[in-house]
Amino acid sequence: MKAATRLFSALVSAGALAGCAVNGMEGLSTPQQREAHRVEAALNRPVTLEGHFVQMGPGQNGGAGHFSYRPGALALDYVSPHPMTLRASGTHLVLDDKQTGAVTRVSLARNPLGLLLHIPVRFTGAIRVTDIRATPGAAQISLAESDNPSQGLLTLQLIETKSGLQLASLDGVDARGNRIVLSLSEVIETGASPKN
Template structure:
């Protein structure tokens, strides 16, 4: 595991303990000027007209995992699983839909009850309905933790970034839902194009 990944893991553990202990604030109130500057960097990154594509690995509750290819553009996330078997996940608008080709099962979940919904606002704006619960950085890595401002108990999403050539690079989505289920998506082999796809 890389030094950045280890440090990022430490940051996630810290932010989870702080946020779940009830020390969160609404919007960006209570953040330092430097933290607000970093939060605005993340907003700008997530709202650019771009598409990220690459590989993901997933670790879920009880350590069960998966892997495949992902595509992210502002307001939309697609996961195409190859492991443990072929499945597709499409998340945008108000819902997440998981289609299991092995069993034929289709699962539809409201994004208002899933931490991924915090990432898929369009545009993403910290303040208002999204609350920054923690933001921190170490050399080469930074992260921000988010919750619903009006109902933070619905879940927590931590976005972990590497810093490369003074640019943010999204590396990890770390979510805890209202039931305490913890899912981590680690991104790799990520490429970026300059425009989001047309719907």
């Protein structure tokens, strides 16, 4: 169970490794603010995304399985290293290790994964955009808690699809330097997300 818990600690506690507290999009250029609003719109689209994920880190830990994301909720169903489920929504993350029977409940307060799961996601107030970059067909945005940016960094990568920007990866580094990356593939939209 210790290894399974470590698999999530980096992502769950990720925030921004940046200096002083800055709210929202302060310091971003007008084009960067426009791109940040496009990312907000993509994360708030009332659809459910499903597909496969591969997890790298922290350390030698990793995993793979099926994921689903809808505004306000992330679900990971692991097939490797062994069957586990992770459900994150509202104020908590719950990890159910099918091999050991252990269930771990972790607060999503004060960590960027929790900020990603706000309904709606808004890059103002509590969420600080520390960096944003756009290239043809893709966008990358780094997020932190405005009032506690030293907790880590969460970077989202999105790719352009026929329906707009779509989440492609989550990359979290916690305050201790532990890193976890979830790479998403074969992503499809399964229709309107249920109302929360």
